Structure formats: structure tokens, C-alpha cells
Amino acid sequence: MMSQLFLLIPTGRWLLLGLLLGLTAASGWAQPCPLQLDSLSSGTYPSDCLLTFADSTGQLTPRQLDLSQFKPVGTTQPNFGTDGLTHWLTFTCQNAAKQAHQFVLEVDIVYADEMSFYVLDGQRISYQIEHDSWHVPLWKRSIPSRYFAFPLNLTPGQTVRVLLRAQEEGGTLITPIHIWERSAYELYYSTETNILILPAIILLFLTVVGLGVFIVSRNLIWLFYAVHAFGTAVYNLNIEGVLAHYLPDPFNTIKGYALGVSLSYMANLLFTQQYVYKRLPKPIGWLRWATYGLIGVQATWFLYLLVMPFQDHTADVALLITGITAAFMLMYLLTCLAKGSDEARIYLLAIAPFLLIVLVRVLDSAGILETQDWHYYLRYYAPLFEIIVLGIGATRQLIHEREATLIQLGNTQKEVILTQETERRRIAQDLHDDVGTSLLALRGKLPPASEEAYELINQIIANVRTVSHNLMPDELTMLGLGGALAETAERLGAASGIRFLFVSAGEVIPLPQVKELAIYRAVLELMHNVVRHSGATEAVVQLVYHPDGLNIMVEDNGHGFGNHKADSASGIGLKNVASRTEWLGGRMAIDTSVRGTTIRLDVPYT
Amino acid sequence: MTSAASSVRILLADDHTLFSDGLALQLAQADPAMTVVGQVFRGADVLPAVQAHTPHVVLLDINLPAPTGIECLRQLSDTYPAVKTIMLTMYAYKRFVDECRGAGAAAYLLKHVQISTMIDTIRRVLIGERIFPTSPTVDLHAADSFVVRFKLTPTELKVIRLMRQGLNTQQIGDQLFVSFETVKSHRKNIYRKLTITHLSDLIAFAHEHGL
Numbered sequence: 001m002m003s004q005l006f007l008l009i010p011t012g013r014w015l016l017l018g019l020l021l022g023l024t025a026a027s028g029w030a031q032p033c034p035l036q037l038d039s040l041s042s043g044t045y046p047s048d049c050l051l052t053f054a055d056s057t058g059q060l061t062p063r064q065l066d067l068s069q070f071k072p073v074g075t076t077q078p079n080f081g082t083d084g085l086t087h088w089l090t091f092t093c094q095n096a097a098k099q100a101h102q103f104v105l106e107v108d109i110v111y112a113d114e115m116s117f118y119v120l121d122g123q124r125i126s127y128q129i130e131h132d133s134w135h136v137p138l139w140k141r142s143i144p145s146r147y148f149a150f151p152l153n154l155t156p157g158q159t160v161r162v163l164l165r166a167q168e169e170g171g172t173l174i175t176p177i178h179i180w181e182r183s184a185y186e187l188y189y190s191t192e193t194n195i196l197i198l199p200a201i202i203l204l205f206l207t208v209v210g211l212g213v214f215i216v217s218r219n220l221i222w223l224f225y226a227v228h229a230f231g232t233a234v235y236n237l238n239i240e241g242v243l244a245h246y247l248p249d250p251f252n253t254i255k256g257y258a259l260g261v262s263l264s265y266m267a268n269l270l271f272t273q274q275y276v277y278k279r280l281p282k283p284i285g286w287l288r289w290a291t292y293g294l295i296g297v298q299a300t301w302f303l304y305l306l307v308m309p310f311q312d313h314t315a316d317v318a319l320l321i322t323g324i325t326a327a328f329m330l331m332y333l334l335t336c337l338a339k340g341s342d343e344a345r346i347y348l349l350a351i352a353p354f355l356l357i358v359l360v361r362v363l364d365s366a367g368i369l370e371t372q373d374w375h376y377y378l379r380y381y382a383p384l385f386e387i388i389v390l391g392i393g394a395t396r397q398l399i400h401e402r403e404a405t406l407i408q409l410g411n412t413q414k415e416v417i418l419t420q421e422t423e424r425r426r427i428a429q430d431l432h433d434d435v436g437t438s439l440l441a442l443r444g445k446l447p448p449a450s451e452e453a454y455e456l457i458n459q460i461i462a463n464v465r466t467v468s469h470n471l472m473p474d475e476l477t478m479l480g481l482g483g484a485l486a487e488t489a490e491r492l493g494a495a496s497g498i499r500f501l502f503v504s505a506g507e508v509i510p511l512p513q514v515k516e517l518a519i520y521r522a523v524l525e526l527m528h529n530v531v532r533h534s535g536a537t538e539a540v541v542q543l544v545y546h547p548d549g550l551n552i553m554v555e556d557n558g559h560g561f562g563n564h565k566a567d568s569a570s571g572i573g574l575k576n577v578a579s580r581t582e583w584l585g586g587r588m589a590i591d592t593s594v595r596g597t598t599i600r601l602d603v604p605y606t
Numbered sequence: 607m608t609s610a611a612s613s614v615r616i617l618l619a620d621d622h623t624l625f626s627d628g629l630a631l632q633l634a635q636a637d638p639a640m641t642v643v644g645q646v647f648r649g650a651d652v653l654p655a656v657q658a659h660t661p662h663v664v665l666l667d668i669n670l671p672a673p674t675g676i677e678c679l680r681q682l683s684d685t686y687p688a689v690k691t692i693m694l695t696m697y698a699y700k701r702f703v704d705e706c707r708g709a710g711a712a713a714y715l716l717k718h719v720q721i722s723t724m725i726d727t728i729r730r731v732l733i734g735e736r737i738f739p740t741s742p743t744v745d746l747h748a749a750d751s752f753v754v755r756f757k758l759t760p761t762e763l764k765v766i767r768l769m770r771q772g773l774n775t776q777q778i779g780d781q782l783f784v785s786f787e788t789v790k791s792h793r794k795n796i797y798r799k800l801t802i803t804h805l806s807d808l809i810a811f812a813h814e815h816g817l
Contacts, residue, residue, distance in 0.1 A: 084733075197733045433669075436718075437622040438625070443631055444628025444632040445632075461718050475697075478699065501753065541783075542795070591785050598761075
């Protein structure tokens with residue numbers, strides 16, 4: 001994000017930054033013209049020879065030029081502003097080497113409307129490329145480069161005049177000129193491309209991931225994250241000419257550098273609101289409104305860029321808005337950090353490489369440190385690093401939130417069940433003891449001869465008992481888990497003819513009543529399954545209290561589930577058992593064969 | 607002692623007043639020979655009331671507040687063995703039935719039975735019968751000494767035998783048609799029941815008991 005303050009600068013030139021920091025890019029020393037070209041591996045050369053001339057007619061040919069009208073510019077990065085005129089540049093150079101050399105004249109810019117290149121050997125035009133622009137496909141260029149690059153092949157000792165014609169109507173015309181040995185240029189160009197492509201691909205990948213997570217989680221933070229990554233990727237690809245050269249009309253002409261920055265800033269501010277602001281222990285009103293204000297400014301600017309053509313002030317305003325937003329972000333984060341925000345700490349870590357770039361630039365301008373190549377390449381990797389770290393931070397937050405929600409959900413569920421069971425027990429108790437007994441009393445008061453009334457009241461008494469028992473098995477409260485199961489085993493055994501053995505071993509550890517109820521209901525279900533579906537003659541139900549948990553086993557010697565377990569009633573019953581066991585935080589396992597079925601439940605005490 | 611024809615003195619002990627009143631009324635209506643000589647509502651009042659009213663029969667609720675009906679029953683059996691105590695309750699648990707039988711109750715009745723049944727029961731206990739809804743627990747597994755003495759189930763005994771034969775967990779699982787984990791569970795339960803921690807202890811146990 002902040003790093004885009006730098007990234008607004010035309011690629012690798014640091015020009016606007018130079019202006020911003022009050023630096024001058026020019027550093028020349030007197031050297032006689034023509035330029036002595038020898039071993040040029042770094043692309044730099046002294047500026048003294050470069051002359052320019054503005055052609056207000058726009059019609060002049062190289063032969064019609066009057067060299068006396070050319071003026072020295074004193075820099076290798078002439079900035080002609082937005083006058084829309086045709087500008088000529090010229091210098092003379094000599095191959096100082098003893099053998100023929102291939103050089104490359106590179107104008108490191110993507111967006112000029114067009115350029116033409118002429119090499120004059122004496123009065124003869126020995127080489128020319130006319131109307132070169134990004135409309136010319138890369139494979140049709142003499143040097144397949146996204147930047148303007150022209151071959152300059154010189155024989156030993158040959159002296160030539162180079163003429164360059166440049167035109168830009170919709171923006172600022174800057175012509176940063178470098179001269180390379182051809183092999184050095186090719187190495188530079190491929191290195192530049194590789195170093196650019198990797199972060200751009202990763203950013204696009206993160207965009208897709210962010211969108212995916214957004215679709216799955218419905219959490220807006222991921223949409224903002226994706227747009228942030230996308231905006232940065234668009235910016236990177238645009239400033240290096242990838243969009244212009246590879247995208248179809250009209251996408252190749254978008255002002256991706258400015259739109260991308262603005263878009264990623266908007267998304268980033270929104271992201272920050274979600275990521276940092278939402279987690280602040282106490283909201284900071286002004287910060288919130290200032291953020292929305294800035295988002296409004298960025299949005300307006302974005303629409304303006306989209307609709308309006310490039311104007312004189314566009315770059316300045318872009319720089320101003322970017323600078324303000326970046327400074328605001330830093331202040332925002334520091335404010336939140338002061339409030340103890342963990343997210344702000346992670347965020348600051350994320351922009352650490354960017355801050356490093358700033359530091360290097362400051363040290364460089366103060367003459368303490370010299371800018372290295374990796375400082376320069378860091379401009380792609382700083383935002384990438386930022387976006388990756390923020391992605392990790394947001395993922396971490398998402399996971400934490402999920403966990404918290406689950407824990408809370410679990411607690412709420414437990415509370416609900418607890419309340420429900422307590423209430424049920426109370427109602428059951430009231431029904432059984434009060435209503436039931438009162439009904440018995442009422443029956444006592446009936447006149448002796450009312451047979452029908454007796455029958456009816458007996459029916460009511462029986463119903464009340466059933467309802468009360470369903471609500472809360474009174475044997476559990478009266479006898480405890482083991483006692484109630486023993487009772488049930490006895491009863492079911494007598495009723496079904498199955499030899500039920502109930503065993504309780506180990507030192508009994510009483511569980512909270514809701515848990516005992518859940519276990520009781522689960523085991524009851526299993527026992528009923530044995531009776532209804534197993535065809536067994538013998539069954540064992542046992543509780544073994546271990547120090548680390550309760551083991552429950554229900555074994556029978558029946559015919560097993562066979563292959564119709566999923567859709568049978570016992571299947572539904574087992575699902576109930578499984579969900580109860582899960583609620584208890586326990587595990588359930590089923591072994592079934594033609595020799596019988598063993599169901600194990602392992603339930604923790606806490 | 608009284609004869610069947612003459613008046614039967616009855617003491618009601620139930621904390622539910624309404625029920626107690628209703629029962630008193632019903633008994634008197636159904637059989638004029640039934641005389642409710644007193645009604646108490648707390649466990650603590652039972653013994654003094656028996657002393658005061660000399661009933662033939664006490665209809666005693668299990669669910670009495672302190673002391674409970676079963677505790678009252680024990681006191682009655684000790685102090686007034688001639689007084690017939692009929693437990694009257696909402697709960698049909700076998701455990702309670704067995705406990706009351708053991709504590710010397712004459713009968714165990716559920717509160718929702720018909721009044722005629724109740725009168726019939728009163729008459730029968732007076733001539734010395736003991737009436738309970740279920741027969742005494744005949745432990746179907748009583749013959750199995752391992753269940754009684756060690757709480758070991760038949761499957762666990764099989765596991766011990768197979769372990770003694772030197773089979774590993776997986777082999778035991780295959781023999782018993784259960785999973786590896788289930789065998790482990792059985793083994794853990796066996797160790798817990800026998801309070802042992804080592805295989806050598808288990809082998810010693812198996813050897814000692816001829817498994």
C-alpha cells in the first residue's frame with residue numbers, strides 16, 4: 001500500500017520520487033561529444049551530449065531539422081511535460097572499441113504515443129525505425145522489448161548522429177534514455193521481466209484465493225483483500241507495459257498504474273477497517289470517519305481517472321492523493337498500535353520492506369548509502385510481502401474467530417441443553433409427583449358407582465406417567481446412571497427374553513445430570529436396538545469407570561446389522577446415539593458381524 | 607390380633623395430603639371395616655403414631671421426607687414386627703422392591719392400583735401373606751462366578767483365554783469378529799476390573815482361575 005507511493009514512479013526511474021525528495025537525477029560531468037561508446041553494461045551514460053528541439057508543426061523530417069535550434073537538456077531523463085508537441089532528441093556518438101559493437105538505445109517508457117529513431121552516418125540515414133509504439137506487436141519490433149528500444153550497430157571507430165522523435169498527446173512525455181551493449185540490455189530486460197512476472201503471478205494467484213475464500217466465507221475482508229492484490233497486480237503489470245502489449249483493446253489502454261493504485265488503496269482502507277479497526281478494544285470515531293473520507297476521495301479519483309483523459313495535473317494529483325493516503329495509513333496503524341492492536345503490529349510488519357525502501361532512499365539522498373539493484377527490485381516485492389503477510393494475518397484471524405465462534409456455540413448449546421433438561425426435569429417431577437398424585441387423590445373422591453369416570457381417570461393417570469417419564473426418566477434421578485441402567489436391563493430382559501447382563505466396574509464417578517441423562521438415553525437406545533433388531537439371545541451392557549473416562553459397551557450375540565443398516569430404524573437410533581456421544585465430547589465405535597454387534601462409547605468426564 | 611371380619615386399624619404415612627385424604631375416604635367407602643386411625647406426613651412422625659394409634663397396618667410411602675419410607679420401614683420392622691407395613695409408591699423399581707422385601711415389608715403396592723386391589727392386599731397381609739409385584743431377583747448370571755466375583759463378562763473371559771494362548775490383539779479381534787480397538791478396550795476394562803497393570807498379572811490370574 002504505502003509502497004505504491006513509490007510505485008507510481010515510472011519504472012525504475014525514481015523520477016517523481018527524486019522530485020519528491022528534492023533530489024536531482026542529473027549528474028553529469030564534462031565529456032566531449034561525440035559520446036565514446038565502449039563497454040556499456042549498466043545502461044548509464046553522461047548527459048552532456050544530449051540536445052533537444054520542440055517541433056511545433058509536428059511535420060519536420062530528419063533532413064529538415066536545423067541542428068542549431070537544438071538546446072542541451074543537461075539530463076538523460078528529459079521531461080517535456082504535457083505540451084503535446086513533437087520533441088526531437090539528438091546526440092552524436094562514436095564506437096570507441098576496436099571491433100564492431102551492437103548497442104541498444106533504450107527509452108524506458110511504455111506510454112509515449114510513438115517514437116521514431118534515425119541513425120545518420122554523415123548526411124546518410126543509415127538506419128531508421130519510424131512510428132514505433134506499443135501498437136507494434138513485440139515480435140515485429142527490431143528489438144522485442146516492451147519499452148522502446150532501438151538497435152545501434154557500429155563498426156570500429158564509426159561516428160554517427162542519433163535522432164529520436166517522440167510524441168505524447170495524452171500525458172506527460174518523459175524520455176529516460178539509456179545506452180546499453182546489446183547483450184547487457186537483453187540480460188537486463190529478461191531479468192526485469194522475470195523479476196516482475198513472479199510477484200505479479202503471485203498477486204493474481206492471491207486475488208483468486210482471496211475471491212475463493214470470500215465466496216466460501218462470505219466475509220467481506222477477503223473481497224477487499226482480493227481487490228487489493230488485484231489492484232497491485234494491475235499496477236505492476238501496467239507500469240511494465242504488460243497490459244499494453246498483451247491485453248486486447250480497450251484494456252490495453254487503461255491507465256492501470258493510476259487506477260490500480262487507487263483501487264488497491266480503496267480496498268486496502270476497507271480491508272484495514274475490517275482487519276484492524278474492528279478489533280480495536282475501543283472504537284476511535286475520528287479514525288473511522290477519516291478512513292471513510294479517504295475512501296470517498298479515492299473513489300472519486302478512481303472515477304475521474306476512468307472517465308477523464310490524462311491532463312497536466314493528473315500525475316501531481318495522483319502523487320498527492322497517494323502520499324496523503326500512505327501517510328494516513330501509517331498514522332492509522334501507529335494510532336492503533338498505541339491502543340495495543342495486535343493487528344496493527346502485524347500490519348506494520350507487513351509494510352516493513354516498504355519502510356526499508358523509504359529508509360534506503362533517505363540514506364541514499366543523504367549520501368550515506370548507495371542504492372543497490374535489490375533496493376530497486378524490492379519495489380515489486382514490498383507490496384507482495386505486504387499482501388502475503390496480511391493474507392496470513394487475516395487467515396489467522398479467521399481461524400481464531402471460527403474457533404471462538406465454535407467454542408461459544410458449544411457453550412451456548414450446552415447451556416441450552418442444560419436449561420432444557422433442568423426445565424424438563426422440573427416439569428416431569430411436577431407432573432409425576434403433584435399432578436399424578438393429585439389425580440390419584442381425585443380418583444379417591446369419585447363416587448363409588450362411576451365406572452366410566454374411574455376408567456377415564458386411570459387412563460389420564462397412565463398418560464401423565466408416560467409423559468413424565470419421557471420428559472425425564474425418574475429412575476435416573478432416583479437410582480443414578482448405573483442403577484437406572486441395571487433397572488432397565490432387568491426390565492427389558494424380563495420383557496424380551498434376552499439374557500441381559502449389566503455390569504458397572506471401577507470407582508463410580510458421578511457426572512453432571514445432563515451428561516448422565518445423555519448417556520442414559522444413548523445406552524437406552526442401544527439396548528432397545530438389541531431388543532428390536534438384533535435377534536440376540538444374550539446381551540451385555542457395561543459401564544467401566546476409568547481414571548481418564550467412562551467406557552460403555554453394549555454387546556449382543558445377534559445377527560449384526562447386515563447390509564441394511566443405513567436405512568433401518570436402528571440406523572436412525574444409532575445416529576441419535578452418535579450425536580449424543582459427540583455432544584458429550586466422546587467417541588463411538590461399532591463392530592458388527594454375523595456373530596453379533598459390539599458398540600463402544602468412550603466418554604470423557606469433563 | 608384381629609380377625610378379618612372385625613375392624614382393621616390403618617395408619618397412612620404419605621407427604622401428599624390430598625392423596626392421603628382421598629385414600630382414607632376411598633378405603634372407608636370401599637370397605638366399612640377399614641378404619642383409618644391416623645395420618646402422618648413426615649417420616650419422623652411414623653413411629654410415634656404407631657405407638658399412639660396401634661394400627662394393624664401401615665400404608666407407607668417410600669418417598670417420605672426424612673427419614674425416607676424405607677428407613678421408616680426398617681425402624682418399624684425392628685420396633686413393631688407385628689405391624690404389617692405395606693409400601694405404597696409411585697416407583698416400580700426392582701431395586702426398591704427388593705430392598706423393601708429385605709427390610710421386612712409385608713407388601714409393595716403401586717399408588718395407582720385400584721382401591722379393591724389395595725383392600726385385597728391389606729386383607730391378605732393380615733393373614734400373613736407377603737405380596738410383591740415381582741419375584742425376588744434371580745440373577746441369571748449368578749452361576750457365573752466370574753461375573754459375581756470380578757464383574758468379568760463372557761467376552762472378557764474369552765479375551766483373557768485368547769491372550770493366555772499368546773494371541774496378539776489383532777488375532778484376538780479376528781477370532782471374536784471385532785476390531786483391534788475394541789479388543790484394546792476389552793483389555794483395558796479387564797485390567798481395570800482386576801486392578802492390574804501388566805500382562806504377567808493377567809496370565810497369573812488366568813492360571814490361578816483355570817482360564
